[in-house]
Amino acid sequence: MDNIQTIRTWSHEHQGETIQIHKQEGTDIDVIIMNLDQVIYAPLDPNDLDSYLPQSAIYLHGTGTIDTDYQLLQSELPKDIYVVPIEGIPNVAINGSVLHIQTERAHYKLTSLHR
Secondary structure, X not given: OOHHHHHHHHHHHHOOOEEEEEEEEOOEEEEEEEEOOEEEEEOOOOOOXXXXXXXXXXXXXXXXXXXXXXXXXXXXXXXXXXXXXXXXXXXXXXXXXXXXXXXXXXEEEEEEOOO
């Protein structure tokens, strides 16, 4: 199974559940709690090479909150969406109810909180 299919499979299994997304980029850590409604993979559009958007990305749709290193309070997830940019081929692994995505810039750990 390729990496994108692994992400899709995990996402489909946990759609409708509450998940935690732990993102670490260098020393910066973000923690997102969201009710996962839908996951969309958007590959690079070859006609839009100058776009400021990531080359390809996973779009996680759902309501939630975000905590960051520099904030003392939680804030609402903007526009009920969280984007995981995927530059090149990420390293993806599933360990039980946890999905690990290692990109060129960050490590993402998605954990189902559904018991």
